[in-house]
Each structure stands twice: as structure tokens, then as C-alpha cells.
Amino acid sequence: MLQMRFINIALCVLAICVFGVSSYPVWAADEKPQPDERLQKLLKRFPAADKNKDGILTRDEARAYRQQMQKRQGRPFNSVEPTHADVKYGDHARNVLDFYQAKSDQPTPLVVYIHGGGFVGGSKRVNPGFLQQCLDAGISVAAIHYRFIDGKKVLLPEPQRDGARAVQFLRSKAKEWNIDPKRVACFGGSAGAGISMWIGFHDDLAKPDSDDPIERESTRIQAVGTFGGQSTYDPIKIKALVGGRAWEHASIFKAYGVDTAEEALHPTLEQQKRYDESSAIMHLTKDDPPLYMVYSEADGPLPANARPGQGIHHPNFGRDLVKKMNELEIENVFIYTPEAKGRNPQREMLEFFQKQFAKVK
Template identity: 25%
Template sequence: MSKIAVIAGSLYLWLSPGLTMGQRTSGLIGVPDTSFTVHSAYSKAKKTHPDIRIAAPALPPTVQANLNVVYCNQNGRDLHIDAFYPVNQSTNRNQLPAVLLIHGGGWRSGDRSQQIPMAQQLATNGYVAVTAEYRLSTEALYPAAVHDLKAAIRWLRTNAREYNIDPDRIAILGCSAGGQLAALLGTTGNRKELEGTSCHTEQSSAVQAIVDVDGVLAFIHPESGEGDDSRSTSAATYWFGASKTEKPKLWHEASALTYVDKSTPPILFLNSSVDRMHAGRDDMIGKLNALGIYSEVHTFADAPHPFWLFHPWFEPTVSYTVNFLNKVFSKK
């Protein structure tokens, strides 16, 4: 075997630990996909919404930050978080609720910095807000991202004393692909088959509230546009390593709608005018209502899909989120 082949084989093993179920590896290119950035989203959205502005507020003076903290090491790969929290919180006798924020980008692109403006504003409102890195589909296939983010939730509980976190008041918030992940993690707390085996496994991965910002709730659903490979391989197909016809079980397994039961926490849905981005939402609300679980829906009419990144939608997104979390956590 040539030296090049050996190197390629080693890279493959590093990129795809735990690869199972006949998943295709063509998407494991080993380099970041930078197609989704705040500026690329802005350039696209500005064509139809010329008055929008990128939401990039400065770090408020009432907020501290602890950046580039390693929360888990997966097969030799360090994963990082950025934590934002109120100044002098260590002297506050009252433990604070925490929020884990998950960025979007089609499970293949994007990075945690895109959630920093939201995290800063949540910290201003009395929350410990943490933005998390997770392995994307250029590096590792589903369910690697799920394992990573469940480890991040467990990290919050492991470090609750250091950050003055109330371990019984943890929320998860995600946007687009991050919204899908937030809903999935929130509905599968402590499900052994999705936990993974690394990092803080003595802690619970359950959360007490979910904020899904334009994230899909059901992949195989009449409203879903995910998995259309007619022109090119779709982002979801890359993530699963198989089309929805090849491995429908995987696509159902990753759908939050599959898991709704009496243990599901309250959910806030914040949505754009792009209906396919919240496929399965109404079915999920029907299940939640039948179980007596609280939910809210707020839709921004005529808003582009990545509305949370821009004014005039950034401020109401923060406001709806804070009001929802305050309502849910005030009951605990």
C-alpha cells in the first residue's frame, strides 16, 4: 500500500469513528465547509430585504466571557465552547438558569461564533449562555453531532458550581440545523442509544426547555424539503451518509417528532415565512397539547430563513426567548 493510501486511511478513521449502518463517506472531506457565514447569509437575504442589518452588538459591560473552553475530547479531537454570564455571578447566592446555543449551517457549515450575539443578550438577562462547537458532516456523520452536544449539556452540569448554574434549569436553543438538533436533544434526554460514550457520562443530558428557531421537527414528512438529491447531494443526505429512501430509519431516528412523550419539556417555536423549515411543527404541537405540555409559536411574516442573524428580527427573537424561558423557569 502506498504512503498516500495509508495517510488517507488514517484520516478516514479519524474522521469517522463509530461509522455504522452502511453510511456513505463521500461527504467526509476533512476540511471545513465555509459556505454558510453571517455575511453570505446577509448578501443573499439583502436581495429581497434591502433594509436588514447584521446583528452584532458589542459585549455588554454587565457580561463576562470565558472563551475557547474544551468541553469534550472525541477521539483526539477537542471540542470548544464559549461561555457568557453576568458579571460577579459567583457572589450571587441564587443559581442561574443556563442555555446551550447551537448554530445552523445544514449540519455541514457554520460555527459557534454565529450564536454569540444571542448568547450575550441572554447573559444580559441573567442566563449563563454557552455556544458550542460540534462535529459537522465534513468530519463525522450522524449521530456524532448529537453525541457532542449531549456531552455539552452534561458539561454544564459538571461545571454548575464554577458557573453558578442551576442544574435543574437548563435550556437548549438552536437555529436552523441547530434548531433541529435542539429539538432532538430536548426530546431525547438520557436516551442511551443517542448519548454517546464520551465526556461527563455521570451527568444527565436532559433539558428543561427547548427553543427551536426554524428547525425541522420531522425529516420524512409531507412538509419537509430535506433530502432532495435530484440536483446534488442534499445537506441532510451528507449528514446521514444515506438518502431517506436508503436509510429511512436514521431519518426517523433524528426527528424530534418521533420522541414526544410526557417527559418532553416546554418548547418555543420561532419561525420564518419559509414553511418547510419547520416541517412537523403542527403535528408536534398537537402531541404536546394532548399531553398538556406548554408550547408557544411566533412567526415572523415575510422573514428570510436566517432571520435571527439580522435586524429587525434579532431583538424580538431575543425578547420572545427571554420571556418564554422566564415563564418556564419561574415555575420550577
């Protein structure tokens, strides 16, 4: 009895580590393997959870172990199977998506989930609670993979372009999958937030005369949701906006194929163009969709001993967006979770999307 009670408590702790508290769901987090202190404490108790035996327990490994333990207790993990799984939307191996179709006699709105992971990791596994809420509200959901940056051939903004291509593909399936192509929103955390904003703010990438019918579809969307999103991926601007060593995040260097701080902070004209093209805020104009943004990382100046990359989800990114969006009179919501006790950003984001969808005629 005591052992079973211990397992149940451990499952609850695993659920918190895997799915996060309600104010900051797991898809808000950078899914690149991180030495999360809570997860590492669990690793000492459950060494078998470390599937690849690398000494670091990731959220994906904790999630898989939790499912395994629940099955042993006869409590299957609450998940929804995709209506269509691993559907290719492009040529690359990671150009695949899952689609979850809501039950409706009428074409449904669509919410597209884009995962985080520093552009080098992550999974299209959707938070099951949010997924079910969308489906219950008559909103279909898609979740995508995209190319990872490699510092050589795949640099920013190629992951963003993959995200835009996925939106075009989904619109091309509107009739077959009962989607309303006029009501589409994108959301994600960290890198997924950056991709979502880039799609939302960038000029339409549709090519009406293309031989590829997918390329003829619009990339414009009706709403964007973000968790810990970066308004810019320009290391010079990140240094000015956040301070500390946030701009030294490993993914920033890899995203542009640079090896040194000197290269990152003194770009060539061609490199600066890539910085600008990759940063969502550089594309922001008054005709862009509303944005719902959530930040949870520590506020204020970064400590003198800050680690490289620390502060990469700083709320100053959101404040920068609020300032410019207010100037352009674009609707936006900024939530800083430590100051938003009693609120449920996950539920509010869905309501925000529904509000925007209702405006579409």
C-alpha cells in the same frame, strides 16, 4: 461628509444582513454560505469584504467587515467577551464551547446556544443583543461547536450527541461556574434547532456508573427554543410533510451517507433506525420540556420549480410539532413571523425561558 453618510448607511444595511430583522435573528438562519441576494449586492459595493475571495459574501464575512469599518470610525463593535473561551468538552477538535457568566450571588440559570449551518458549517458566535439580554436578566450563556457531518464517519445523530455531551459538561462545571443545573435551556436555528429539540426530547443519556464523571450528568433540560427547526430528518417524512424538493437538501444526503434519491427514499432497516434516532419528534413523550418555536420561511405549497432543499425551514415542521405536543399536553408556542407583526420573538423566547425556570424548585 457624503462619503461618511454613505458608509453609515452601508453599515446599517450590513447590520440587517448580518443580524437580521428583530423578528428573525441571524442565528435562525442556515449559516452555510448561501448566495443571499442582499449580501451579494453589498459585495458589489464592498468587494474587500469577501475575505476568502470565493465570490460569495457570507454573514460572517459581512460581520467582520462591519466591525472593521466601525473600528476605523472609532465605534467599537458591541460584543461581550466569554468568561471562558474554547473550553473542550469532548475529544474532537470541534468539541469546544464558550461560556459567558452572569453576575449573581446565587447559581444562575443557563441558556445554551447551538448554531445552525446544515450540520456542515456555522459558528458559536452568539447574537450580541440576545446575549446581553440574558446576562442582564441574570442568566448565563454557553455557545457550542459540534462535529460536522462528512458523509462517512460522522453522520447523524453524532452532532446531536455532541450537543448532549456539552450539556453534561456544563452541568459538571455547575459549582465552579455558578450554574444552577436544574435550570438549563437550549436554543438554536435550523440544525441548531434540531439538535436543541433532540436534547430536549431524547431520554436521559446519563450513565450513572460511568468512569467518566461527565457522562454521569443528566442531559435533560427544562426548555427548548427554535428558529426554523426541523421536527424530522427523515427524507421520506420531509417529502410527505413539506412536499416539493425539501427532502433533497444536500445535508440530508450527507447526513446519512447516501448518494441517490433511491437510497434516501428506500432505506435499509438499519438506515431507517438512523432516520428515527436522528429525528427529535420520534423521541417526544409527555414528560418532555416546553418548546418555543419560530418560523419565517414562505408558507403554503412549494412551487413546481422549487430547488433541491427549498422549504427545509417550512412552518409545517412546526405545525407537526404543535399537533403532537398538544396531544401529549406539552406547553408549546408557535410563531409565524409574517403573521406576528409587532411581536419580538427574541425577547419573547427569553421570557419563555424565564417562565420555565421559575417553575423549577
